[in-house]
Amino acid sequence: xxxxxxxxxxxxxxxVIDLLRSRGxxxxxxxxxxxxxxxxxxxxxxxxRTPAGTQTRDTLQSFLQKLDKYKLTKAECLQAVxxxxxxxxxxxxxxxxxx
Amino acid sequence: MFNLVTIEDTIRxxxxxxxxxxxxxxKLQIQSLFFDKVIKDQGLVITLYDICSVEGxxxxxxxxxxxxxxxxxxxxxxxxxxxVLVGKLKKCDKSxxxxxxxxxxxxxxxxxxxQQPSRFDEEENLWVWSYNENDMFMDLEEExxxxxxxxxxxxxxxxxxxxxxxxxxxxxxxxxxxxxLGLVSWWS
Numbered sequence: 001x002x003x004x005x006x007x008x009x010x011x012x013x014x015x016v017i018d019l020l021r022s023r024g025x026x027x028x029x030x031x032x033x034x035x036x037x038x039x040x041x042x043x044x045x046x047x048x049r050t051p052a053g054t055q056t057r058d059t060l061q062s063f064l065q066k067l068d069k070y071k072l073t074k075a076e077c078l079q080a081v082x083x084x085x086x087x088x089x090x091x092x093x094x095x096x097x098x099x
Numbered sequence: 100m101f102n103l104v105t106i107e108d109t110i111r112x113x114x115x116x117x118x119x120x121x122x123x124x125x126k127l128q129i130q131s132l133f134f135d136k137v138i139k140d141q142g143l144v145i146t147l148y149d150i151c152s153v154e155g156x157x158x159x160x161x162x163x164x165x166x167x168x169x170x171x172x173x174x175x176x177x178x179x180x181x182x183v184l185v186g187k188l189k190k191c192d193k194s195x196x197x198x199x200x201x202x203x204x205x206x207x208x209x210x211x212x213x214q215q216p217s218r219f220d221e222e223e224n225l226w227v228w229s230y231n232e233n234d235m236f237m238d239l240e241e242e243x244x245x246x247x248x249x250x251x252x253x254x255x256x257x258x259x260x261x262x263x264x265x266x267x268x269x270x271x272x273x274x275x276x277x278x279x280l281g282l283v284s285w286w287s
Contacts, residue, residue: 003141005105008172016101016174019146039135042202043145043176050185079183082100089279089286093183093246 010074013052013082014060020044051084100178103148104141107170108132109155114163122150125169133173137268139252142177143203176203178247178271185244185283188237191225198243198273205267208245212274214281228281235285242283245273 025036025044036044047053060081067077072095079094110132116124126147133144151170158165178184186206190197195213198206210217214228220236228235237243249272256266275281 001106001108003104003138004107004170006141008103008105011101011103011174013100016145019148019174023146037130037134039202040146046201075179075182078100083183083185087286093244093277093279 010078012060012078013047013050014055014057017044017047017052018057020047050082052082055081100176100182100184101145101174102142102177103172104138104175105151105170105172107168109166110169111162111164111166117165121153121167125150125153125167129169129171137252138175139268142175143269145174145176145202148172148174178250180247180249182247183244183280184247184273185242188239188241188243191219191237191239193219196226196237196243196275198245203269203271205269206245206271206273208273208275212248212272212276214276235282237282243275244280244283244286245275246277246280248272248274 020036020040020043023036023040025040063081064077067080072080076095080091083090083094085091085093110125110128112121112124112128116127119127129147134146135144137143149172151172153170154168156165156167184200186198186200188196189199189204193210194207195210196208197204198208200206210219213226214230214235217226217228219225220227223236225239226237228237251270251272252268253266253270255268259266279286
């Protein structure tokens with residue numbers, strides 16, 4: 001085994017849950033029953049309880065467009081999407097220099 | 100929290116899978132070889148993202164199976180230092196808290212990285228944050244927001260005591276001694 005590229009790309013929670021859904025992790029679709037491993041189901045279960053469970057591609061895109069003017073770094077954007085902060089103290093956790 | 104890693108490996112397709120389409124057979128093989136395993140310094144493998152290229156198909160002398168050189172991308176769980184995550188409190192003892200994400204359980208919050216001042220309640224076996232003379236208990240199964248302090252990949256031990264805790268290939272140290280961290284219910 002050879003690691004060709006260590007950090008090819010960062011993924012947000014939504015992208016991972018979307019990928020797991022496409023593999024059939026949401027049990028409603030019985031045709032794909034059994035194609036996901038137990039470990040994948042556990043990740044799906046965890047992610048469905050995070051904000052990623054209700055996000056869609058469109059809402060994320062419009063959210064990121066609105067974030068544009070704040071000039072956040074990539075990691076800060078990722079945290080904003082994954083955590084979906086509801087109060088100022090939660091924003092302060094990942095955004096150190098709020099203007 | 101998640102990122103992609105490109106990996107190149109030689110995959111042997113066992114003969115009983117040869118009736119499947121090649122890509123499906125390779126996917127099954129990657130699934131059994133990599134899923135839910137830790138790759139040193141890369142993180143925990145969650146799932147297969149895509150297969151980039153397949154080469155070869157060489158049958159070694161004396162072997163009844165073709166071997167392919169496959170390049171593929173895996174989704175890894177590899178939190179960066181300083182990332183904020185939410186997990187569940189699984190266990191408390193004098194050395195601190197043990198948290199779980201459901202699919203990853205080796206998260207430890209040592210005593211000195213708890214909210215200050217905190218004390219350990221011997222009767223309840225729980226940690227308590229004394230905030231403005233209010234006792235804030237950290238109950239089990241509560242959601243805890245924490246910041247990643249350090250991730251390490253200890254080497255596989257050669258010998259292990261019978262009563263030693265199970266070996267964990269990836270261990271995370273977390274902190275909750277900042278505003279907004281700790282029990283999610285404290286801050287809402």
